[in-house]
Amino acid sequence: MxxxxxxxxxxxxxxxxxxxxxxxxxxxxxxxxxxxxxxxxxxxxxxxxxxxxxxxxxxxxxxxxxxxxxxxxxxxxxxxxxxxxxxxxxxxxxxxxxxxxxxxxxxxxxxxxxxxxxxxxxxxxxxxxxxxxxxxxxxxxxxxxxxxxxxxxxxxxxxxxxxxxxxxxxxxxxxxxxxxxxxxxxxxxxxxxxxxxxxxxxxxxxxxxxxxxxxxxxxxxxxxxxxxxxxxFAPRWLFVYPGLVAFFLGAIAVGILSFGGVEVAGVGFDVTTMVYASALCVIGYQSLLFFWLTKLYATQEGFLPTSARYRSVVASWSAERGLLIGVGLFLIGVVIGVVQVLRWGSLDFGPQDASAVVRIAIPSALGIMLGFQTIMMSFFSGVLTTPRRVVSADAVIES
CATH class of the missing domain: 3.90.550.10 (Spore Coat Polysaccharide Biosynthesis Protein SpsA; Chain A)
Structure with missing residues (x-):
C-alpha cells in the first residue's frame, strides 16, 4: 500500500x-x-x-x-x-x-x-x-x-x-x-x-x-x-521517399524527351509530357530540400535524435558548398538558354518550330529553378546552423 x-x-x-x-x-x-x-x-x-x-x-x-x-x-x-x-x-x-x-x-x-x-x-x-x-x-x-x-x-x-x-x-x-x-x-x-x-x-x-x-x-x-x-516525426516518409520518386521520375522523363518524342504501347509522349515531368521534378526536389531543412531544425531543437551518419553528413556540409551547387545548376540553365537564343539569332530571330523551342527551354528553366531553390536553401541552412549562445528563459524575463 x-x-x-x-x-x-x-x-x-x-x-x-x-x-x-x-x-x-x-x-x-x-x-x-x-x-x-x-x-x-x-x-x-x-x-x-x-x-x-x-x-x-x-x-x-x-x-x-x-x-x-x-x-x-x-x-x-x-x-x-x-x-x-x-x-x-x-x-x-x-x-x-x-x-x-x-x-x-x-x-x-x-x-x-x-x-x-x-x-x-x-x-x-x-x-x-x-x-x-x-x-x-x-x-x-x-x-x-x-x-x-x-x-x-x-x-x-x-x-x-x-x-x-x-x-x-x-x-x-x-x-x-x-x-x-x-x-x-x-x-x-x-x-x-x-x-x-x-x-x-x-x-x-x-x-x-x-x-x-x-x-x-x-x-x-x-x-x-x-x-x-x-x-x-518520420521526415524520410514524409519528404525523402516521395521526393526521390518524384524527382527521378521527372528528371528521367525530361532527359529522355529532350532528344525527341517517344511512343510506348501506342501512346505518344512529347513536349507536353516534358512540361508536367519538369513540374514533378521540381516538386520532388523541393520535397528533398524540405527534408534537409526540417532535419536540421528538428535536430538543433532536440525534436529528433541524430545518427552517426547524419552527423558526418552535417560535418561535411556547409552553406558555401550548397551555394556552389546551386550556382552551378543555375548557370547550366542559363547557358542552355543562351545557346537557344544564339540559335534563334542565327535564324534572324524569325519563326521557330514550337516543339523544338520548348524541348530546349524546359531543361533551361529546370536548371534555373533548381539552382535558385538550392541557393535559397543553402542560405536558410546557414541560418539554422550558425553557432549561437543559449539564452535562458530567466535571462530573457529579467531583461
Whole structure:
C-alpha cells in the first residue's frame, strides 16, 4: 500500500489523468488500491486533475489517492504533470473511465522489473468487450495508425494507441515529452523507439467505459492529429521517399524527351509530357530540400535524435558548398538558354518550330529553378546552423 509520507519514494505510481470523471473515478481508484494491497507493492494512486468541475478532486482525496493539479489543459498536459510529480520508480497510466483493468497489472510490473523501459498493453490480443471500442476505431483507426507507426518507427507493438501502459519514470523524463493533446500517446512510443528504448507488449482487456457522457476523444480530429504527428516525426516518409520518386521520375522523363518524342504501347509522349515531368521534378526536389531543412531544425531543437551518419553528413556540409551547387545548376540553365537564343539569332530571330523551342527551354528553366531553390536553401541552412549562445528563459524575463 502507499506509505503515509507523501514525499517518500515508492516502487509504483498508478497514474490517472482526470477531467470530470466523478462517475467512474471511485471504482478506478478502489481497483488500483486493491491491486497494490493484494500484491504488496509499495505504491501510490495519483490523479492528475485537468480542471475538473464535478468534484473529482474530493472523491480522490477522500479515498486516499494523491491529487496533482495540472495547470495546462489537455490529455498530454495532464500526463506530463503526473509523470513529473509521481513518486514511483515505475508508472502505470490509464484513463479513469473504468475501461481498463486496474486489478491485474502484474504483467506490466514484471516486465518493468525485468528492465523494460516501456510496456504497452495490447487490447487486440487481450480482448475487447462488445461496445468498448467504436467499429471505426476497431477496424480502421487503430489498425491503420498502428500499422503506420510500426512501419515508420519499428517499436515492435501492434496496439500503438493503447491507453494502458507502464514505463520507467526516469527513462521517460529523459525524452522531454512535449505534446499536450492526444498526440502524447504517439509521442511517447515514437520517441521511445527513436531513442532505442526497450519496448515490450502484454495483452490487456478493454471493456465499455462506465461514463454516461460522451468521451473526450474526437475520432476524425484526433485521428488526424495522431497521423500528422507520425508523419512529422518520420521526415524520410514524409519528404525523402516521395521526393526521390518524384524527382527521378521527372528528371528521367525530361532527359529522355529532350532528344525527341517517344511512343510506348501506342501512346505518344512529347513536349507536353516534358512540361508536367519538369513540374514533378521540381516538386520532388523541393520535397528533398524540405527534408534537409526540417532535419536540421528538428535536430538543433532536440525534436529528433541524430545518427552517426547524419552527423558526418552535417560535418561535411556547409552553406558555401550548397551555394556552389546551386550556382552551378543555375548557370547550366542559363547557358542552355543562351545557346537557344544564339540559335534563334542565327535564324534572324524569325519563326521557330514550337516543339523544338520548348524541348530546349524546359531543361533551361529546370536548371534555373533548381539552382535558385538550392541557393535559397543553402542560405536558410546557414541560418539554422550558425553557432549561437543559449539564452535562458530567466535571462530573457529579467531583461
Amino acid at each position: 502507499s506509505p503515509s509520507n507523501d514525499t517518500e519514494p515508492v516502487e509504483l505510481t498508478i497514474l490517472m489523468p482526470c477531467l470530470n470523471e466523478a462517475e467512474t473515478l471511485e471504482v478506478c481508484i478502489r481497483k488500483a488500491q486493491g491491486f497494490l494491497a493484494r500484491t504488496g507493492i509499495s505504491g501510490e494512486v495519483l490523479v492528475s486533475d485537468n480542471g475538473s468541475t464535478d468534484g473529482s478532486q474530493k472523491i480522490a482525496t477522500d479515498l486516499g489517492a494523491r491529487v496533482s493539479d495540472a495547470p495546462r489543459r489537455g490529455y498530454g498536459a495532464a500526463l506530463i504533470n503526473g509523470i513529473e510529480t509521481a513518486r514511483g520508480r515505475y508508472v502505470i497510466m490509464a484513463d479513469a473511465d473504468d475501461s481498463y483493468d486496474f486489478e491485474h497489472l502484474e504483467p506490466f510490473v514484471e516486465r518493468l522489473r525485468a528492465g523494460a523501459d516501456l510496456v504497452m498493453g495490447n487490447r487486440f490480443a487481450g480482448g475487447i468487450a462488445p461496445g468498448a471500442m467504436p467499429p471505426l476505431h476497431k477496424y480502421l483507426g487503430n489498425p491503420v495508425l498502428s500499422a503506420i507507426g510500426q512501419l515508420f518507427f519499428r517499436p515492435g507493438v501492434r496496439d500503438f494507441h493503447c491507453g494502458l501502459r507502464g514505463f520507467n519514470r526516469e527513462r521517460m523524463l529523459e525524452l522531454h515529452l512535449q505534446t499536450t493533446g492526444m498526440e502524447f500517446a504517439s509521442e511517447m512510443v515514437v520517441k521511445s523507439s527513436l531513442a532505442r528504448y526497450r519496448i515490450e507488449e502484454v495483452p490487456t482487456t478493454l471493456k465499455k467505459d462506465g461514463r454516461s457522457r460522451p468521451p473526450h476523444l474526437r475520432s476524425w480530429h484526433d485521428g488526424w492529429r495522431h497521423l500528422r504527428f507520425l508523419l512529422i
